[in-house]
Amino acid sequence: MRGARGSKNLSCDVAIVGGGISGLYMADTLLSLHQERNVCLFEKENKLGGRILDHTFERLPDVPISLGAWRIDKGNAIVRQIMKRFEIDSTPLKIPKRADRLEARGVFATNQSSLQKQAFPLLSNVKLGPYKTVSYKNMAKYLLSKRETAPQYSSLSTFLQDHLTPEGLNFLTDLIAFPPYFAQEPNAETFFESLEKYKHFTRNFILPHKGVSALTDALKASVIKQKGKIYKDEEVKTIHEVGKNIYSLKTARFKVIAKKLVLAVPMKSMQKIHGSLAGKIKNNPIFKSIGYQVAYKMIALYEKAWWKHNSSTSWRLNDEQNCRSNSDCLGYTFPYKERGPNGEAILQAVYAKSHCAVKWGELLKISRKVTEQEIHKALKRLFPGIDIPKPLQSVHQYWENGFQHMQRAGTHISVSEVIDWAKRPFPQQEVFIVGEAYNLIRGWVEGALQSAKNALEEGWNMKISDMQPQRVDQTRVLENFYDLDLY
Ligand SMILES: Cc1cc2nc3c(=O)[nH]c(=O)nc-3n(C[C@H](O)[C@H](O)[C@H](O)COP(=O)(O)OP(=O)(O)OC[C@H]3O[C@@H](n4cnc5c(N)ncnc54)[C@H](O)[C@@H]3O)c2cc1C
Numbered sequence: 001m002r003g004a005r006g007s008k009n010l011s012c013d014v015a016i017v018g019g020g021i022s023g024l025y026m027a028d029t030l031l032s033l034h035q036e037r038n039v040c041l042f043e044k045e046n047k048l049g050g051r052i053l054d055h056t057f058e059r060l061p062d063v064p065i066s067l068g069a070w071r072i073d074k075g076n077a078i079v080r081q082i083m084k085r086f087e088i089d090s091t092p093l094k095i096p097k098r099a100d101r102l103e104a105r106g107v108f109a110t111n112q113s114s115l116q117k118q119a120f121p122l123l124s125n126v127k128l129g130p131y132k133t134v135s136y137k138n139m140a141k142y143l144l145s146k147r148e149t150a151p152q153y154s155s156l157s158t159f160l161q162d163h164l165t166p167e168g169l170n171f172l173t174d175l176i177a178f179p180p181y182f183a184q185e186p187n188a189e190t191f192f193e194s195l196e197k198y199k200h201f202t203r204n205f206i207l208p209h210k211g212v213s214a215l216t217d218a219l220k221a222s223v224i225k226q227k228g229k230i231y232k233d234e235e236v237k238t239i240h241e242v243g244k245n246i247y248s249l250k251t252a253r254f255k256v257i258a259k260k261l262v263l264a265v266p267m268k269s270m271q272k273i274h275g276s277l278a279g280k281i282k283n284n285p286i287f288k289s290i291g292y293q294v295a296y297k298m299i300a301l302y303e304k305a306w307w308k309h310n311s312s313t314s315w316r317l318n319d320e321q322n323c324r325s326n327s328d329c330l331g332y333t334f335p336y337k338e339r340g341p342n343g344e345a346i347l348q349a350v351y352a353k354s355h356c357a358v359k360w361g362e363l364l365k366i367s368r369k370v371t372e373q374e375i376h377k378a379l380k381r382l383f384p385g386i387d388i389p390k391p392l393q394s395v396h397q398y399w400e401n402g403f404q405h406m407q408r409a410g411t412h413i414s415v416s417e418v419i420d421w422a423k424r425p426f427p428q429q430e431v432f433i434v435g436e437a438y439n440l441i442r443g444w445v446e447g448a449l450q451s452a453k454n455a456l457e458e459g460w461n462m463k464i465s466d467m468q469p470q471r472v473d474q475t476r477v478l479e480n481f482y483d484l485d486l487y
Pocket residue numbers: 017018019020021022023042043044045048049050051052067068069070071072234235236237264265266269270273295297399402403404434435436437442443444445446447448
């Protein structure tokens with residue numbers, strides 16, 4: 001039936017906005033556990049998956065290139081459950097437990113202490129309470145002892161500078177390959193959320209053979225099989241409440257009436273949706289306390305693995321090693337170990353965050369050629385003495401709307417408050433907000449799924465017993481926090 005302005009009328013019991021993993025998982029669980037029959041999912045892009053996005057180069061068609069999520073922790077219980085259910089095979093993802101290719105201020109080092117001595121000599125005079133050396137682990141331990149001071153600071157940046165000195169902050173950010181500016185964006189409490197976040201992490205990472213998108217592909221196929229309705233290329237532009245538990249959504253082609261509503265879009269996307277109900281959400285102080293951080297990836301295919309053949313210095317990058325460098329905003333550089341039929345090799349040249357991501361992303365909007373020239377120059381500085389060839393092909397991804405969320409600087413609303421609110425933002429109403437921002441495990445697929453689990457429990461009273469995340473003992477939690485391989 002056609003509506004007044006030519007749009008088609010659609011009636012759904014549940015309308016899900018957003019076809020990332022949280023939206024797909026909601027649709028699939030509601031259908032497969034027979035909670036709902038008439039489920040409609042709207043996705044603004046012409047593909048599903050959102051921040052789970054893989055690419056393949058023609059010469060290596062079996063090697064998924066992760067432009068978004070790139071690893072699963074074995075402790076990620078809901079992800080593992082999906083993998084088990086859909087028989088998704090995986091391989092261990094080997095990355096070194098210690099970052100051993102570090103660059104800062106033109107100094108190349110194979111361990112933290114050597115980098116500190118050469119590039120941050122001023123830190124040799126700094127004592128962090130009882131700790132005599134400024135290692136990442138000691139910095140983390142010292143900051144933990146200062147936890148109760150966090151609410152006195154407006155941002156993570158001022159908190160870190162006060163406790164570690166500005167030079168300590170620079171060292172820390174170089175170790176994790178986040179540019180120092182990143183710490184101005186979140187509040188200080190954000191640092192301590194990580195401790196909670198990694199409670200269930202084993203730091204044994206795996207990657208599905210077909211990439212992380214094997215998860216969203218399987219969920220999509222399952223939703224379709226169960227007659228769930230998926231509408232791609234259908235951006236939801238307005239959301240109104242038109243009666244008690246009656247919601248009206250508009251896309252370019254549809255006018256939708258739904259009894260229940262699941263919002264599975266990131267914060268920045270939510271801001272673009274209009275209408276009375278969307279407005280109430282956007283004006284809520286809890287929603288306003290959520291911030292986001294941007295990321296940029298550039299992955300390139302080369303004729304040969306040139307990064308392994310640096311005879312002039314010991315500075316080379318073997319398979320399963322990674323390099324961290326902020327000097328030229330490359331961030332986190334590492335090779336894929338697979339090879340093409342003629343030895344072709346893949347390098348994740350750039351994985352930059354915060355203002356470094358903005359640098360590349362904004363340049364890309366102006367010219368891809370110039371961006372690639374600049375990245376090439378930056379790689380030459382990172383691998384001195386190597387004649388770096390031009391890539392055969394490359395792929396860029398700018399996560400302008402955020403790769404992960406955090407609590408904004410200047411706010412003191414905790415993630416737990418955000419989670420409680422999102423479960424049911426309006427009492428008595430059947431509206432649920434899910435996604436990576438609405439859980440402690442922010443920045444991870446598991447977090448997005450955990451928020452969906454909250455909504456299923458809250459709205460449908462579902463108790464799904466085998467979804468409990470595995471517990472990791474307390475010492476391990478601290479070890480996780482003290483190590484660098486979670487960044
Ligand atoms: C660079 C990067 C690296 C990452 N690395 C990892 C990792 O290694 N391991 C890990 O577990 N996680 C990782 N993550 C995080 C993980 O990808 C996310 O937590 C997860 O995919 C988020 O899922 P979501 O459903 O919450 O949101 P999204 O995936 O963002 O899905 C939201 C969907 O809503 C759609 N949408 C937006 N607005 C509208 C609208 N108005 N109407 C209709 N549709 C709309 C979007 O197009 C999108 O498809 C990474 C993410 C990035 C970007």
